Amino acid sequence: MRKMVSIVLLAVLGVSTLGFMAGTGNAAGVSIEGTWVHMRGFITQWGSKSVYGWVGAVAGMVNKSGTYYEWARAHAVWSEDVFRLNCTGPPTENFTFTCYGAKLVNMTDVSLEGTSFTISGYWDVAKITVSVTVIKDESGEIIKVSWEYTIEKIVENAEGQLQASLTPPEFVLSITGIDPLSGNVRFISVKYKEIKICDVSGDGKVNIVDLVKVAKRYRAVPGIWCFDHSMDVNFDNVIDVGDLTTIAANIEG
DSSP: OHHHHHHHHHHHHTOSSOOSSTTOSOOTTOOEEEEEEEEEEEEEEETTEEEEEEEEEEEEEEEETTEEEEEEEEEEEEESOHHHHTOOSOOSSOEEEEEEEEEEEEEEEEEEETTEEEEEEEEEEEEEEEEEEEEEOTTSOEEEEEEEEEEEEEEEEEEEEEEEEETTEEEEEEETTSOOEEEEEEEEEEESSOOOTTOTTOSSOOSHHHHHHHHTTTTOOTTSTTOOGGGOTTOSSSOSHHHHHHHHHTOOO
16 A cells, blocks of 8 residues: 555656646637547457457547647557466466557547548557566465566557548558558547546546556556556556656646
8 A cells, every 4th residue: 555655646746747638628718629539449460360459549639719630649559469468367477478569659640430530640669578477485375476578669650540440340550560450449439528538447537546546557568467558548568657647647626
């Protein structure tokens, strides 16, 4: 509990200028009209390979006092090792795990036509290697699980496009330099009020509840049982102080 409090305090003290989409709130005299889109899906194919993973994206198409703005954020994580990426409990033996992560670093276009959703832009892709060590006592009981990880960028600033639809419920993520990723769309949600990226609890607000939920998964990376793709809000493939300070900067007063 003491460690949890320290992590949360560190996040609050580390807040700087990490707020998302500043200036789109309900300030007096500011007229805002817009469409926000939230999409999530499961990755099942990487070229001809069967894989498992997640893809998520949020975008806004906003008219603020007569000026039109577009923005989007998207990322994906996938691996050929289905069990390790989708594990639900601590490991019992040492292992090394490899997966991949992609994130949108510069959006060039976003569109919504019916329930067809497209984001174009430039993407980075990284290879993530996780080494897990399980320490046991003389009786064979697990006393500690620790892990180290490396993140190696394999594609940088490459052109790519995420195309998703509900009819049929499928998507394709094409990035120059790697085989296309495809799979099933879990949902595409269209709203006419701002989608709060840091609302990991799903209650429509960004508050201390979100901060605590992410703090409980501190240092988790893909392949570790407590990793949650939706809580990696800065898309760097590790849940760390960067995610905590980002959420803290977006907590509503």
